[in-house]
Amino acid sequence: MAQETFTPLAGGNWEIHCAASPNAALELLNQQKMDLAVVDVNMPLLDGIQFLDLLGKRHPSLKKVTLTAFATEEKRSACLAAGAELFIEKPRTDNEFQSVFAMLDDLMNWAPRQGFQGMLKRVGLMDVIQLECLGRNSSVLEIYNEHVFGRIYIEDGNIIHAAGGDLTGERALQQLLALPGGSFELVPFEPPPQNTISGSWEFLLMEAARKRDELASQAVPGEPEIDPKTLTAPVVASTRVVEMLICSGQGQPLYEENCPDAPGRAAMLKKISEVGARFAETLPLGALDRAELELSAGRAVALIRPDRLVFVRVAREAAGS
Amino acid sequence: MNGSFQQWLENCGSPPGLVACGLRQPDGNLICRGIEAGCPAEMMEKILAHFEDLRAAGFMGDLAPRWSTWNFDQGRVRFIERPDGWLLGLVARHGSAAAHGLDLLSQEFLSLPPGG
Numbered sequence: 001m002a003q004e005t006f007t008p009l010a011g012g013n014w015e016i017h018c019a020a021s022p023n024a025a026l027e028l029l030n031q032q033k034m035d036l037a038v039v040d041v042n043m044p045l046l047d048g049i050q051f052l053d054l055l056g057k058r059h060p061s062l063k064k065v066t067l068t069a070f071a072t073e074e075k076r077s078a079c080l081a082a083g084a085e086l087f088i089e090k091p092r093t094d095n096e097f098q099s100v101f102a103m104l105d106d107l108m109n110w111a112p113r114q115g116f117q118g119m120l121k122r123v124g125l126m127d128v129i130q131l132e133c134l135g136r137n138s139s140v141l142e143i144y145n146e147h148v149f150g151r152i153y154i155e156d157g158n159i160i161h162a163a164g165g166d167l168t169g170e171r172a173l174q175q176l177l178a179l180p181g182g183s184f185e186l187v188p189f190e191p192p193p194q195n196t197i198s199g200s201w202e203f204l205l206m207e208a209a210r211k212r213d214e215l216a217s218q219a220v221p222g223e224p225e226i227d228p229k230t231l232t233a234p235v236v237a238s239t240r241v242v243e244m245l246i247c248s249g250q251g252q253p254l255y256e257e258n259c260p261d262a263p264g265r266a267a268m269l270k271k272i273s274e275v276g277a278r279f280a281e282t283l284p285l286g287a288l289d290r291a292e293l294e295l296s297a298g299r300a301v302a303l304i305r306p307d308r309l310v311f312v313r314v315a316r317e318a319a320g321s
Numbered sequence: 322m323n324g325s326f327q328q329w330l331e332n333c334g335s336p337p338g339l340v341a342c343g344l345r346q347p348d349g350n351l352i353c354r355g356i357e358a359g360c361p362a363e364m365m366e367k368i369l370a371h372f373e374d375l376r377a378a379g380f381m382g383d384l385a386p387r388w389s390t391w392n393f394d395q396g397r398v399r400f401i402e403r404p405d406g407w408l409l410g411l412v413a414r415h416g417s418a419a420a421h422g423l424d425l426l427s428q429e430f431l432s433l434p435p436g437g
Binding site for chain 2: 021022023026045046053057058261264265267268271272275276278280282283284285287289290292293294295296300313
């Protein structure tokens with residue numbers, strides 16, 4: 001029905017495709033580039049909100065609009081938080097269909113901005129950096145909120161410079177990655193004024209994550225106030241690193257922090273690496289990246305790399321505890 | 322009794338992106354299903370057997386995870402073991418409906434009454 005109604009309204013400017021299920025929609029999106037997805041909030045198997053989240057991850061540049069016959073404030077908030085640009089009640093009359101089409105048409109005429117845009121809380125800044133480094137890309141990540149503006153420079157998959165407030169180098173990187181919220185944009189690479197960071201991006205991110213958790217454990221509940229010069233941002237505690245071990249690819253412990261049984265953990269990492277390789281031979285999923293263990297009061301991650309094995313255990317804590 | 326767990330797994334269906342799934346009974350017998358083309362049930366049986374080797378070696382030590390998730394380049398494997406000895410293994414493609422539903426299925430599996 002949507003296709004029949006909207007096609008004449010589109011006047012040849014838009015090509016309209018319909019999919020009966022999330023899977024069919026994903027197949028369509030894989031087959032050809034789309035500009036806009038209109039998602040029904042109530043769908044079988046996967047609800048529209050989860051589907052929006054999925055679309056955001058797989059097709060970040062795709063604009064998304066949700067339609068529902070039963071609009072509630074809760075649904076509206078959830079859809080917008082999941083990345084929908086508009087939340088619209090399903091039209092019933094011809095006039096309503098025309099209004100909805102005009103809204104969609106107008107949405108598509110908004111000038112797109114260059115580069116990606118996202119929210120730190122929703123997308124995960126660390127994930128974006130990791131993807132850029134893994135892809136050996138060159139880009140500049142601009143990070144900002146009402147108090148802070150900073151840049152992280154990535155060249156050929158290496159983090160080479162970070163700056164924010166009065167800080168540069170690793171300290172700036174750590175403080176930027178510890179920000180409790182804000183926005184970022186991935187913009188085309190331009191050479192930094194200086195190179196202040198060297199070394200493996202994995203270690204840099206790991207150290208930044210440790211620093212972030214350390215800041216979180218010292219957090220003061222309430223509205224965070226960020227010093228724009230030092231970028232120090234008290235954040236609400238949610239996790240705390242309780243144990244960490246870094247080993248060589250052969251399982252030789254290189255660094256440990258609060259690890260009660262480093263040889264035991266090292267043996268565990270080695271075993272996970274070996275079994276992961278056997279899984280990889282059996283499954284059509286590529287190489288093992290990490291194993292995550294869901295614990296009763298936290299989480300443990302075993303990161304598996306050819307040249308290093310890393311174990312980190314974090315404890316979940318109530319805010320402000 | 323055993324049929325109830327199997328029935329539960331069948332009722333879960335095959336959400337998009339589910340590659341394979343399988344159950345290991347407390348007596349070691351396996352009930353496996355290959356879903357994606359080129360992924361037969363025997364593949365899942367191997368995976369569960371590899372995991373059993375790892376578990377038997379006591380690799381998790383004092384950690385006693387509720388479940389473990391093995392992330393690969395193109396998908397993940399989730400193992401959930403119940404205190405009564407039933408083990409569920411699920412293989413899902415990244416970003417798929419199945420991958421998004423792993424936590425829900427894991428919680429459901431853990432909350433099934435003994436004997437399913």
